[in-house]
Amino acid sequence: METPGCPLCEGPGGTVIFPGARFRVIRAAEAGFPAFYRLVWGAHVREFSDLEPQERHRCIDAVACIEEALRRHLAPVKVNLATLGNAVPHLHWHIVARFEWDSHFPGAPWATAQRQVAPEAQARVEALLPALEADIAARLAALP
Amino acid sequence: METPGCPLCEGPGGTVIFPGARFRVIRAAEAGFPAFYRLVWGAHVREFSDLEPQERHRCIDAVACIEEALRRHLAPVKVNLATLGNAVPHLHWHIVARFEWDSHFPGAPWATAQRQVAPEAQARVEALLPALEADIAARLAALP
Numbered sequence: 001m002e003t004p005g006c007p008l009c010e011g012p013g014g015t016v017i018f019p020g021a022r023f024r025v026i027r028a029a030e031a032g033f034p035a036f037y038r039l040v041w042g043a044h045v046r047e048f049s050d051l052e053p054q055e056r057h058r059c060i061d062a063v064a065c066i067e068e069a070l071r072r073h074l075a076p077v078k079v080n081l082a083t084l085g086n087a088v089p090h091l092h093w094h095i096v097a098r099f100e101w102d103s104h105f106p107g108a109p110w111a112t113a114q115r116q117v118a119p120e121a122q123a124r125v126e127a128l129l130p131a132l133e134a135d136i137a138a139r140l141a142a143l144p
Numbered sequence: 145m146e147t148p149g150c151p152l153c154e155g156p157g158g159t160v161i162f163p164g165a166r167f168r169v170i171r172a173a174e175a176g177f178p179a180f181y182r183l184v185w186g187a188h189v190r191e192f193s194d195l196e197p198q199e200r201h202r203c204i205d206a207v208a209c210i211e212e213a214l215r216r217h218l219a220p221v222k223v224n225l226a227t228l229g230n231a232v233p234h235l236h237w238h239i240v241a242r243f244e245w246d247s248h249f250p251g252a253p254w255a256t257a258q259r260q261v262a263p264e265a266q267a268r269v270e271a272l273l274p275a276l277e278a279d280i281a282a283r284l285a286a287l288p
Contacts, residue, residue, distance in 0.1 A: 047211065047223055048207075048208060048223075048225060049208045049215065049223075053208075056204065056208060057201050060200065060204045061200075064193045064197075064200060067191065068193045071191065077230075078190075078191075078228075078229055078233060079191055079192075079193075080226070080228045080229075080230070081226065081228075082224070082225065082252075083224070083225050083226075084225075084252055085222055085224075086221075086249060086252070087250050089222060106230035107230070108228055108230070108252065110251065110252030110254045110255045111254045111255065112256060
């Protein structure tokens with residue numbers, strides 16, 4: 001079911017923290033955002049509404065599970081969720097923990113950067129990622 | 145359950161095309177995007193994962209219903225979905241029909257504009273909005 005030329009069919013798209021048959025979760029390396037994850041649907045599906053209702057619920061339950069883990073481990077000021085896919089039309093959800101000190105806050109992750117991130121703030125969050133990611137993987141594995 | 149100072153508690157936030165008890169849908173007036181809608185949750189809830197699972201499904205089913213209507217009526221090249229709320233932390237979903245000629249494509253709606261929209265392209269989509277919005281309202285009213 002691979003679509004030639006699709007980077008999310010041909011490669012993982014980031015550091016895989018949950019490899020699943022239905023979907024995988026990757027840590028994205030987006031400068032300025034210490035906790036930026038993507039849920040990438042396994043099959044090459046263009047739009048969220050291309051999924052059958054039951055699969056949609058599974059997808060959004062996984063997104064919400066990741067959001068909950070971000071909140072629990074990192075206490076971000078806000079979580080941002082988005083599925084855009086204008087450049088890569090293979091269903092994927094961006095799940096981003098936001099902090100008042102991150103590069104773009106309160107702007108969207110796709111807006112113009114407003115500041116450089118202090119390395120110690122970034123490092124403080126990064127130190128929490130191993131436990132966060134282990135928790136995400138365990139909870140996603142336990143979803144129906 | 146109004147939260148003082150919250151613009152989405154104190155006003156509709158746009159032109160209401162579906163007034164509901166659980167949520168409303170508004171047409172946003174965002175320059176460059178002829179079909180930009182928002183689903184605004186009725187209660188002042190901060191994060192998507194603050195909703196109980198059943199309410200989350202109702203919320204996302206409504207978002208998907210609007211996406212399907214956009215696809216059916218407007219045949220956009222892509223639909224963008226997002227819940228950010230960094231500036232207004234009252235749960236709302238952005239549901240945006242994207243066209244290759246819109247002001248930001250293929251960038252996110254929150255990225256830097258890339259072009260001015262041709263008035264005739266904008267007008268062509270705007271002519272389809274009354275039927276689209278009637279359809280959205282009818283289908284949302286029929287959801288469980």
